[in-house]
Amino acid sequence: MKITLTQQKKAKPDFTKLGFGKYFTDHMLIMDYKDGAWCEPEIVPYGSFSLDPSTCVLHYGQGIFEGLKAYKNAEGKITMFRPYDNFKRMNRSAERLCMPTIDVDKMVEWLKELILVDEEWIPTAPSTALYIRPTMVATDAMLGVHPGHTYRFFIILSPVGSYYPNGLQPTKILVEKEYVRAPLGGTGEAKCMGNYAASLLAGDIANKKGYEQVLWLDSNEHKYVEEVGAMNMFFVFDGVVKTPALVGSILPGITRDSVLQILRAEGKPVEECRISVDEIVAMNEAGKLDEAFGSGTAAVISPVGVLNIAGEDKIINNFEMGPITSYLYDKLTGIQYGRYEDTFGWVVKVN
Numbered sequence: 001m002k003i004t005l006t007q008q009k010k011a012k013p014d015f016t017k018l019g020f021g022k023y024f025t026d027h028m029l030i031m032d033y034k035d036g037a038w039c040e041p042e043i044v045p046y047g048s049f050s051l052d053p054s055t056c057v058l059h060y061g062q063g064i065f066e067g068l069k070a071y072k073n074a075e076g077k078i079t080m081f082r083p084y085d086n087f088k089r090m091n092r093s094a095e096r097l098c099m100p101t102i103d104v105d106k107m108v109e110w111l112k113e114l115i116l117v118d119e120e121w122i123p124t125a126p127s128t129a130l131y132i133r134p135t136m137v138a139t140d141a142m143l144g145v146h147p148g149h150t151y152r153f154f155i156i157l158s159p160v161g162s163y164y165p166n167g168l169q170p171t172k173i174l175v176e177k178e179y180v181r182a183p184l185g186g187t188g189e190a191k192c193m194g195n196y197a198a199s200l201l202a203g204d205i206a207n208k209k210g211y212e213q214v215l216w217l218d219s220n221e222h223k224y225v226e227e228v229g230a231m232n233m234f235f236v237f238d239g240v241v242k243t244p245a246l247v248g249s250i251l252p253g254i255t256r257d258s259v260l261q262i263l264r265a266e267g268k269p270v271e272e273c274r275i276s277v278d279e280i281v282a283m284n285e286a287g288k289l290d291e292a293f294g295s296g297t298a299a300v301i302s303p304v305g306v307l308n309i310a311g312e313d314k315i316i317n318n319f320e321m322g323p324i325t326s327y328l329y330d331k332l333t334g335i336q337y338g339r340y341e342d343t344f345g346w347v348v349k350v351n
């Protein structure tokens with residue numbers, strides 16, 4: 001792969017105040033698609049792209065992305081968590097949006113090279129990581145509505161701090177009754193740009209009411225739980241862990257799958273099923289809604305302390321993180337950071 005190193009490295013940010021997705025490393029990977037094939041990828045200095053104002057993605061949103069993390073331990077060993085699964089999912093998103101697929105194995109190798117070029121940007125403090133954002137956009141300069149013929153794939157890297165600077169805090173979530181994230185047959189299963197644009201208004205209204213996120217319900221009946229913002233949802237009903245089944249409108253999260261695999265390997269009761277808001281209310285009233293939490297790459301596991309249902313705050317587990325939630329957070333981050341043995345084959349070495 002051709003690598004062009006930057007002539008001028010950027011000043012590093014304060015690694016104790018990284019936040020999420022605010023700083024980017026010195027290099028990026030780019031790879032263009034034209035005449036029916038991908039060109040060779042290149043690592044180049046991080047910088048702006050110039051796009052014609054008529055570029056497809058700017059008008060019709062033909063764009064997809066991924067999100068995963070790399071970790072560096074005190075001995076300088078660098079690992080990634082389930083990168084093959086991210087690029088496989090990216091290929092499924094690509095097919096849904098009429099975009100070309102990529103070679104998953106080669107892409108993981110190229111990504112390793114990019115990470116090594118910017119190795120000094122990987123933070124090592126507890127709960128920090130290097131967030132990796134692969135993206136693909138249609139680059140044809142034309143206003144006709146049809147799939148592009150040219151694409152740009154790129155990967156940018158961002159050192160990120162702990163999602164919870166003050167420790168794991170339960171979140172307050174508003175159950176959204178009016179707006180929906182994705183209908184059946186829509187693009188809910190794909191990690192595509194438009195899904196996020198469509199979610200902003202409800203999120204903004206919820207934020208103004210004092211809730212951090214929106215819990216989306218199904219688009220037909222507004223009755224069944226789908227997911228939250230960029231997280232899949234789990235409920236613990238009377239000791240049984242339940243998550244909405246992947247019906248087509250829900251993003252198949254890799255953290256979700258990891259949670260299910262961990263629980264199943266230990267013989268814990270888990271179910272992928274339909275979960276109605278009525279069931280949540282009834283279980284809560286019966287004192288059997290033990291815990292609720294979200295799962296996603298950014299936060300890993302996020303306890304839910306309040307669910308606002310039809311204007312009423314339902315407090316879960318006294319607004320405290322429950323035992324299964326905290327067990328899963330410890331187990332997953334333990335595998336990711338190398339504190340625990342990876343018996344699932346999820347951790348991929350970079351150096």
Ligand SMILES: *Cc1c(COP(=O)(O)O)cnc(C)c1O
Pocket residue numbers: 067191227228229230231232251252253254255256295296297298
């Ligand atoms: C990315 C994402 C998730 C979480 O997926 P992970 O692979 O666990 O990070 C959940 N929901 C939506 C809508 C997402 O975009």
